[in-house]
Amino acid sequence: MKQTRILLFAGGRLGDWAIRHIRADDWLVGVDRGALFLVRHDFAPRLAIGDFDSVTAEEMAEIERRSLHVSSCDPVMKDLTDTEMALTWALQQQPAEIVLLGVLGSRFDHTLANVHLLRKALRENVPCRIVDERNEIRLVDSHCTIERDHFTHVSLLPLTADVTGITLRGFLYPLENATLCIGDTLGISNVLTEESGTIDVATGLLLVMKSKD
Structure with missing residues (x-):
């Protein structure tokens, strides 16, 4: 199965x-x-x-x-x-x-x-x-790889109060060991600059949303 x-x-x-x-x-x-x-x-x-x-x-x-x-x-x-x-x-x-x-x-x-x-x-x-x-939504608590496709933007929003240790590779706006808290909009509308990008999280739950207008 x-x-x-x-x-x-x-x-x-x-x-x-x-x-x-x-x-x-x-x-x-x-x-x-x-x-x-x-x-x-x-x-x-x-x-x-x-x-x-x-x-x-x-x-x-x-x-x-x-x-x-x-x-x-x-x-x-x-x-x-x-x-x-x-x-x-x-x-x-x-x-x-x-x-x-x-x-x-x-x-x-x-x-x-x-x-x-x-x-x-x-x-x-x-x-x-x-x-x-127009959207694809997943939930990440450790690591994920995002492939370039027909979606134009990648946004990150915390589902828990805090998400720590966020590191992005292959994105226009990189992050290194960052923290996002509920209410933060820093993670909205990022863009891939490579054929794929990686997202790593140390603690918490992070919504990863691919979208297009």
């Missing part, structure tokens, strides 16, 4: 760009309305999960017909968001990587909660990132 990648499609912003991330051997999970997105693009989710309060009865029947397995719950009597339930299941499969799509949207509370879910994957040592058409 360690070679398998799991893609979670939630009910936030999705489009044709999301379909282009799918590889032939990926496991696809539809989260609430994200399951409808998959089946309507001729993909059969390995799992459709959620309370499905954002789909009609007819749409739910469509999801049930096309999904390999459906796990539904009460929309009120539950403690976890649909996305956290899906991520918990995905982590139990011990995959090589988890990619979250459709988890950024108009509800900022859900968007922020989904960014915080990256901590859950980090604790399990499973690489995990959030991707949409």
Whole structure:
């Protein structure tokens, strides 16, 4: 299972760009309305999960017909968001990587909660990132390498109160053993000057966000 990648499609912003991330051997999970997105693009989710309060009865029947397995719950009597339930299941499969799509949207509370879910994957040592058409977000607590691609900027924001020992190589604005605290904007809108750059962290949790306008 360690070679398998799991893609979670939630009910936030999705489009044709999301379909282009799918590889032939990926496991696809539809989260609430994200399951409808998959089946309507001729993909059969390995799992459709959620309370499905954002789909009609007819749409739910469509999801049930096309999904390999459906796990539904009460929309009120539950403690976890649909996305956290899906991520918990995905982590139990011990995959090589988890990619979250459709988890950024108009509800900022859900968007922020989904960014915080990256901590859950980090604790399990499973690489995990959030991707949409203009952003890629990951959480770092030690070291990561950033490759040059279609994203134009790389921004750093602390998720813990302080992140210490931040060292950047291959960036226009380098840092050497720096500290970022909650509220600091020093890490916003950096740019790669090499084909790849490295980010090292001594303590704390650092959000690394690639973006483009």
